[in-house]
Amino acid sequence: MPVELPYRFDTSPVVKVILRGVVALLLLVLVPGMVYSLFVSHSHAAAVQLLLVGLIATYFGRIFLRNLDGSHGTITADAVVVEPGTLYGVRLHGPAGRFPLQDFRAVKVERVPPPAWVEGGRHERVSLVGTDGTPDILIARTSEDAGRALGRDLAAALGLPCQEERVPY
Numbered sequence: 001m002p003v004e005l006p007y008r009f010d011t012s013p014v015v016k017v018i019l020r021g022v023v024a025l026l027l028l029v030l031v032p033g034m035v036y037s038l039f040v041s042h043s044h045a046a047a048v049q050l051l052l053v054g055l056i057a058t059y060f061g062r063i064f065l066r067n068l069d070g071s072h073g074t075i076t077a078d079a080v081v082v083e084p085g086t087l088y089g090v091r092l093h094g095p096a097g098r099f100p101l102q103d104f105r106a107v108k109v110e111r112v113p114p115p116a117w118v119e120g121g122r123h124e125r126v127s128l129v130g131t132d133g134t135p136d137i138l139i140a141r142t143s144e145d146a147g148r149a150l151g152r153d154l155a156a157a158l159g160l161p162c163q164e165e166r167v168p169y
Contacts, residue, residue, distance in 0.1 A: 003153040005077050009139045012070035012085030012092055019087050022061035030054040069094040069138045077101070080128060082137055095135040103134040108159050109151035110167045126151045129163070139149070 030050050037046040070085035070092035080099045085092040110125040124147025126140040140150055148164065155162035 003157045005075060006159055007075040007154065007157070008073070009075070010085075011074035011138045011141060012072055012087075013084065014141060015064070015068040015070035015092055016087050018068065019061060019092075020065050022057055022064070023088070025057050026054055026061075030057070052080075053056075063136070065090070066093055068092070071095065071138070073137075075128075075139070075154075077158075078138070080137060090115065095137055099130070099134055099137070101158060103131050104128045104160060105131050106163050107139075107151050107155040107158065108136075109147050109164045111147070111164060112167055124148065124151075126154065128160075161169075 006114040030053060034047045034050045034054075037043045037050060071082050071094035072085060073080060073082035078101055080101065082097060082099070084094055084154075106129045108127045108129045110127070111122060112124065113122045121144055123141065123143040124145070125138060126142065126147045128137045128139060130136050132158050139154070140147060142150060151162050151164070
């Protein structure tokens with residue numbers, strides 16, 4: 001099915017699920033566990049261990065927040081409008097703004113094979129590749145070759161070349 005403009009995209013749900021998991025771990029498991037350890041079981045060692053686990057979870061949550069792109073927006077025939085995703089008032093990593101279509105040089109489909117130790121198939125990331133000064137914009141995360149079709153159709157609709165490449169997990 002060909003892509004019709006305006007095309008709306010949202011790459012923030014995956015990032016939000018990961019970060020909600022970190023917040024849930026901290027607020028629903030670790031904090032109550034620390035309170036229980038201190039005031040009910042009077043185990044300071046358990047409270048310190050839970051604090052260390054909380055610090056490690058916070059550290060990894062910050063890494064995810066800084067490195068996983070999560071944005072949504074609209075692609076029209078003349079521009080790409082990108083709004084950053086937010087979670088609990090915190091801005092997710094990713095570009096934001098209005099970018100003229102002529103500032104993009106291609107649609108890129110990154111084909112990612114699954115790790116050998118995990119069940120599942122390959123997945124793809126579809127991005128608009130910006131020229132100098134314009135960021136690359138992640139448009140979709142797909143699986144089972146849906147990204148290849150989306151990339152080709154989006155490239156045809158925008159009059160841009162489509163690049164496919166295999167990248168490591």
